[in-house]
Amino acid sequence: MRVSRRWILGTAAQAGVFRRKPTERKGSRVIDSHIHLWKLPRNQPPINDNATYPSGCCGSIPWLEVDRLMPDYNARAGGPKVDKVVLIESSVGVTPDKIIQSNLWMLQTAAADNKILSVVGNLDVTQSPSTLSAQVRQLSADKSWVGIRIGGGIFQPGADHVFANVRPNVLTNLAFLAKRRLMIDTLGITGSVLGSIVSAVPGLTIVMDHLAGKAAKFDVEDSWKADMDQAAAAAPGVYIKVSDTHKLSAQSVTGAPVADPEPYAPTLEFLFRTFGEDRLIFGTNWPVSDAGGIYVDSIDLQIRIVESFLATKFEARDKVMYRNAQRVYGGARK
Secondary structure: OOOOHHHHHHHHHHHHHOOOOOOOOOOOEEEEEEEOOOOOOOOOHHHHHHHOOOOOOOOOOOOOOOOEOOOHHOOOOOOOHHOEEEEOOOOOOOOOOOOOHHHHHHHHHHHHHOOOOEEEEEEOOOHHHHHHHHHHHOOOOOOEEEEEEOOOHHHHHOOOOOOHHHHHHHHHHHHHHHOOOOEEEEEOOOOOHHHHHHHHOOOOOOOOOOHOOOOOOOOHHHHHHHHHHHHHOOOOEEEEEEOOOHOOOOOOOOOOOOOOOHHHHHHHHHHHHOOOOOOOEEOEEEEOOOOOOOOOOOOHHHHHHHHHHHHHOOOHHHHHHHHHHHHOOOHHHH
């Protein structure tokens, strides 16, 4: 009797002969887009940048005033769950003559550890455009250097943080960064101001750190919602970093934050609706994110909170936890 090939294949498939081998769970990759590293004291090699963080800027912080390097990150329960990290500047108090050294140490650290996807450095965007352009050309020769972080220093001293009070040179320098396809992380700059900046500097990619100034409580405040609406409407190149999420818990600094992911859902749902799955980027803010340094592994906790929220969002999980960061921060190691 002649047996057709189709019958053989069909029977074999029913019997499981051609069943696919188990593979890695889809969407298991994670990029932590916000970590800080340092080797103390910072006025000595290898950093040698005289930064006042974490010692000297903000009172005594004993649990931060220790070396924080990649082996320390990987030793946390959540560390092995993360495929890549983005190293963000922590150059508080660094003087102009030391700022290049601060950036170079981060690049040297990234070159020594393939888990570091890229580096977001720090430069003074209020300085003369000629000086900034020379610094950018020097640092961006290393393709792992993908941009800088800016904050309240862009405004006139003592003035309200509104667009009208942005200091001279800032927009010119941001336009130079945009032209070179370098990105900007922001801290403490409202969505309304960023909307005006993006209008003045088309093509700029901006990531608003740490839920963009969300108050540390589970309520979704009307004022914050309105500001996020303005940020989201500004341009497709404005992103929100879903980092320090667990600090929505009122206990996050003095005790163990709430581990149940449900109370975080209203804030995450609002951001998901407002920005969409293509403009949310996961991060932790480790080691600053550790609650008092002793109560919780903030890497693992934040992964669990955000992944729990995304569990019913289908393809969004891989975008928020990995692909969006890869697109924005990819640098030389995409």
